[in-house]
Every structure is written in structure tokens, then in C-alpha cells.
Amino acid sequence: MFDAAQRALLELPGFATLATLARDGSPHLTVMWHRCVGDTLRMIAPASATKVRNISANSRVSTIIAHPSNGYDYLELRGHAELLRDDAAARAELRLIAARYVGDQADAFVDRLSAAPRVLIVIHPQRVRAHLREGSL
Numbered sequence: 857m858f859d860a861a862q863r864a865l866l867e868l869p870g871f872a873t874l875a876t877l878a879r880d881g882s883p884h885l886t887v888m889w890h891r892c893v894g895d896t897l898r899m900i901a902p903a904s905a906t907k908v909r910n911i912s913a914n915s916r917v918s919t920i921i922a923h924p925s926n927g928y929d930y931l932e933l934r935g936h937a938e939l940l941r942d943d944a945a946a947r948a949e950l951r952l953i954a955a956r957y958v959g960d961q962a963d964a965f966v967d968r969l970s971a972a973p974r975v976l977i978v979i980h981p982q983r984v985r986a987h988l989r990e991g992s993l
Contacts, residue, residue: 857895862931862986866892869956870924874899874977876910876917876937884910890921891953897921897933897979900950902972903941911937917979929989935982939975946974 858866872890875883886907888899897919901908911917915936923929940946947966954962 857981857984858892859986861988862984863892865923865929865931865986865988866890866897866921868924870922872897872899872919872921874907874917874919874979876907877914878906878910879913889953889957890919891949891956895981897981898949898953899977899979900946900953900974901977902970903943903975904972905975907977908939908975911939911977919979928987930987932985932987933979933981933983935980938978938980940978941973941975943973946976949976950974 869889872888874886874888876886878884884906888901891898915938917935917937919933921931921933947969950969951962951966954965958965
């Protein structure tokens with residue numbers, strides 16, 4: 857699904873903005889860390905988070921992933937999200953995600969989190985739009 861330039865952007869430690877739909881149909885946006893695995897995007901959230909409740913009710917999502925040093929280069933993903941409610945698996949994935957952003961501090965970062973259960977969010981894109989300047993990656 858992702859071409860080489862898109863995958864190169866996804867491999868950078870840029871932030872993703874995840875859009876979910878609230879029960880009243882209004883958008884809810886959250887800035888997230890992420891990791892690309894195959895043709896999916898993975899994120900972690902507390903099980904009690906608004907985004908998790910929203911995805912439980914309506915799995916349709918949209919995500920923008922911006923280049924960390926130039927927000928004019930970005931990907932837009934539209935599709936659906938799957939929730940994996942396995943705290944141990946979510947925390948293991950969070951260590952991998954955190955390593956992209958905080959390096960050697962990833963384990964300490966995850967260990968400092970509350971004991972509240974975490975959920976793994978797996979985004980399955982159905983549409984990808986790239987806004988990348990020629991030669992930007």
C-alpha cells in the first residue's frame with residue numbers, strides 16, 4: 857500500500873494527528889506517536905481514552921502524519937482502526953514506538969506510566985494521499 861517515499865516518511869519520528877468520530881458525529885483529534893508495521897499504523901492509548909471509546913463506536917479514522925521538520929510534507933490516511941485490548945501486548949508495542957521518539961529512555965518512559973490498561977490501535981488504511989515535495993525524502 858505504501859510506496860518508498862511514503863514509507864520513508866512513516867519511518868521518521870514525526871507526529872501523527874488521529875481523527876476519530878465522537879458519538880454526536882463531531883471530530884476528535886489527538887496528536888499521537890506511531891509506528892508503521894507492514895501496511896498498518898500502530899498507536900497506543902489508555903483503555904479509558906476518548907479516542908478508544910470513539911473507535912469502539914465507529915472504527916472509521918483519518919490520520920495525518922507530518923514530516924518532523926517540514927509540516928508541508930505529509931501523508932493522509934483514511935480507513936478503519938482495530939482495537940487490541942491486551943495490556944501486555946500494548947505495552948510491548950509502546951516500548952517499540954517510544955524508542956523511535958525517546959531512544960534509550962523508552963523503557964524508563966513506559967515503566968513510569970500508570971498501571972491503567974493500554975490498548976493497541978491498529979490503523980488499516982483504505983486510502984493514502986501523499987503531499988510530498990519532489991526530493992523531500
